[in-house]
Amino acid sequence: MAKPMEEYTWRDLTVGNVVDEPGNSISYKTGDWKSQQPVFDESKCIRCAVCWNFCPDMAIYQKKDGYFSADLEYCKGCGICAQQCPSGCISMQEEVS
Amino acid sequence: MSNRIGMEVSLMVSEAVKQAKVDVIAAYPITPQTHIVEHLSELVADGELDAEYICVESEHSAMSACCGSSAVGARTYTATASQGLQLMSEVLYAAAPMRLPIVLTVANRTLSAPLTIWNDHSDIMANRDCGWIMVFVEDGQEDYDQTICAFRIAEDRRVLLPVIVNMDGFILSHVIEPYVPVGQEEVDGFLPPYDPLYTMHPDNPVTMGAFAMPELFTETKKAHEVALHESYNVICEIWEEWGKLTGRTYTPVEEYRTDDADTVFVTMGSFSGVVMETVDEMRENGINVGLVKIRLFRPFPVDDVISTLRKFKNVLVIDRTLSLGSIGGPLAVEIKSVMYNADAKPNIFDFIAGLSGRDVPPDQIAGIYHTAMDALKMGRWENYYMVGLRE
Ligand code: SF4
Ligand code: SF4
Numbered sequence: 503m504a505k506p507m508e509e510y511t512w513r514d515l516t517v518g519n520v521v522d523e524p525g526n527s528i529s530y531k532t533g534d535w536k537s538q539q540p541v542f543d544e545s546k547c548i549r550c551a552v553c554w555n556f557c558p559d560m561a562i563y564q565k566k567d568g569y570f571s572a573d574l575e576y577c578k579g580c581g582i583c584a585q586q587c588p589s590g591c592i593s594m595q596e597e598v599s
Numbered sequence: 600m601s602n603r604i605g606m607e608v609s610l611m612v613s614e615a616v617k618q619a620k621v622d623v624i625a626a627y628p629i630t631p632q633t634h635i636v637e638h639l640s641e642l643v644a645d646g647e648l649d650a651e652y653i654c655v656e657s658e659h660s661a662m663s664a665c666c667g668s669s670a671v672g673a674r675t676y677t678a679t680a681s682q683g684l685q686l687m688s689e690v691l692y693a694a695a696p697m698r699l700p701i702v703l704t705v706a707n708r709t710l711s712a713p714l715t716i717w718n719d720h721s722d723i724m725a726n727r728d729c730g731w732i733m734v735f736v737e738d739g740q741e742d743y744d745q746t747i748c749a750f751r752i753a754e755d756r757r758v759l760l761p762v763i764v765n766m767d768g769f770i771l772s773h774v775i776e777p778y779v780p781v782g783q784e785e786v787d788g789f790l791p792p793y794d795p796l797y798t799m800h801p802d803n804p805v806t807m808g809a810f811a812m813p814e815l816f817t818e819t820k821k822a823h824e825v826a827l828h829e830s831y832n833v834i835c836e837i838w839e840e841w842g843k844l845t846g847r848t849y850t851p852v853e854e855y856r857t858d859d860a861d862t863v864f865v866t867m868g869s870f871s872g873v874v875m876e877t878v879d880e881m882r883e884n885g886i887n888v889g890l891v892k893i894r895l896f897r898p899f900p901v902d903d904v905i906s907t908l909r910k911f912k913n914v915l916v917i918d919r920t921l922s923l924g925s926i927g928g929p930l931a932v933e934i935k936s937v938m939y940n941a942d943a944k945p946n947i948f949d950f951i952a953g954l955s956g957r958d959v960p961p962d963q964i965a966g967i968y969h970t971a972m973d974a975l976k977m978g979r980w981e982n983y984y985m986v987g988l989r990e
Contacts, residue, residue, distance in 0.1 A: 512818035512825070517759055518698035519819050520797045521806035 532559065536579025538594040540572045546591035553583035553592060603779050608739035608771045609634035611778050612678070612704055612764075615746035617648045618786045619702075622673035622793075625653035625664035629683040630716050631768035632706040636678055658683040662690035662701075669699035669761075670807055672798040674750060677701065680768055681708035684722045688729070694761050695730030696823050697808050700753030700793070701761040703731070704746065707868070707919075708768040709955040717956025718768040720868070720919040724929045730823055732762040732830055733897040735868040739776035742766050744847055747786060751837050754793045758830045765896075767869040767919075769956060781845055789844055828898045851900035852907050856882065857889030862913040862968065867893045867930055870917055870953065877964040888968060893930065901937050908934070909943040915971050917964075918983075921951045927983030946975065952986035963987055 516522055540553075553570055554562045561577040562570050572583070584592040606614075612635050616624070624643070626636040642648040651668070655661045661677050669675040679687055684705055694701055710721045723733065732752060736742045742764065749762040766772055781789075797805050811819055835851065842848025855871070856878055857863055864874045871892045881888050891907055891914075893900070908914050918928020925932055931949035938944055948971045953959045963986055974980035 507812055507814040510815060510818060512821035515815075515818060515822045517796055517826075518696065518807065519809065519811065519815075519822075521809050522797065524804040524806075 533575040538579045543591040556586045611743040613638035621676045623668035631772045632678045632680040658686040662687040672795040674793045678704040680706040681722045691729040698759040702749045706768040706772040715955045735765045740778045851895035852903040853892045855890040860889035863889045865916045877961040914945045949983040
């Protein structure tokens with residue numbers, strides 16, 4: 503979105519509310535929806551990328567060292583990665599801040 | 600009038616759809632709409648209409664398929680009735696705010712229960728707030744004309760809204776009437792190919808039907824509402840152009856023999872035929888009544904209704920369904936609210952008639968007039984009267 507939602511008047515909307523800028527969801531930070539965040543224990547990680555595959559928000563990325571982490575600006579805290587990880591190295595923990 | 604021919608009204612609608620050169624039809628058969636889509640499937644199967652005919656397993660799927668095909672820029676048509684319209688309902692409410700110019704014929708039929716297949720307006724009135732343009736036709740010729748006009752209106756860049764053409768089930772759909780078809784060349788000149796504003800295409804990706812947070816939703820409703828009301832001028836313009844082409848001009852509100860009338864009937868749909876006949880008879884007997892027909896129901900032609908009805912002392916609205924738990928039929932309720940702001944206010948009576956196909960002969964229409972006159976003499980009247988009700 504070119505500007506924050508609450509600044510749009512009804513006249514600014516496209517016909518049919520069509521979103522005509524592809525990929526603009528990147529500017530919509532959904533990370534603040536979560537109450538729990540995934541925490542990775544790399545000592546158990548086998549780098550299988552199952553978490554990366556299953557995350558519905560594409561919030562998991564592979565770091566340079568080959569291990570995985572979650573981009574907390576987009577992670578909604580659904581816990582799917584923790585459920586799917588075959589080696590149990592992701593735990594969902596309360597967000598403190 | 601050498602090209603005046605007799606045809607079942609449902610088939611006239613199919614012919615109009617064929618002449619509109621639709622790209623996609625997705626429909627599920629339901630009485631009394633069946634003949635329209637049956638004939639269209641034959642036209643496609645016989646190669647007379649180059650369109651994709653999608654056989655779906657329900658009306659919910661029919662309207663969903665229509666949304667998809669309209670979203671990729673295909674001219675799209677479907678038809679339904681009654682319970683089928685209810686099953687479509689969820690998707691009707693999606694198509695309009697997404698501004699998909701689908702054309703839908705509703706062969707109006709009563710909603711069960713009790714189970715019934717005959718005509719009234721309970722099906723469409725249950726969906727009157729779905730944000731589509733809604734037209735009610737009087738006869739077969741008008742149904743044919745309005746079907747072609749509906750595509751032009753829906754697809755106009757200033758409108759981009761879906762259109763429902765309402766025809767009374769059986770009363771219109773299953774009768775054979777004379778009509779004058781319009782030549783294909785003239786239809787092509789009147790209705791250019793659909794040129795969509797947005798389409799689903801991989802080269803230019805867009806998202807349709809996205810989620811809206813409470814911060815935006817109110818604004819989306821206002822934008823839709825304004826578009827629907829602003830379609831009024833375009834509708835009038837297109838109907839006028841159709842008039843120039845064919846000699847048959849339509850207006851949102853039409854008057855019949857109202858010049859010296861104190862009292863007028865108000866109807867929507869096929870009722871106007873029998874009421875015009877009754878008006879003629881009553882006038883022969885010295886009672887100067889007239890008729891006002893409401894053709895455009897959404898957007899409701901507020902200014903036309905006020906400027907027309909303010910001229911009369913008594914307005915006798917004939918509704919073809921009852922808004923249960925309210926104060927009468929939906930048309931009268933709408934007219935009463937509109938007239939609340941008029942500078943001159945007629946007495947407004949509401950008569951519920953023709954439920955589930957019950958015949959309303961001319962003497963009952965005249966009876967409506969006498970019921971209203973008796974009530975006027977007594978100085979009080981009911982919110983509504985049910986015509987022909989056995990007490
Ligand atoms: S918690 Fe859910 S959203 Fe967050 S990284 Fe895991 S799968 Fe993705
Ligand atoms: S699913 Fe678990 S083991 Fe596999 S890469 Fe992700 S964190 Fe590591």
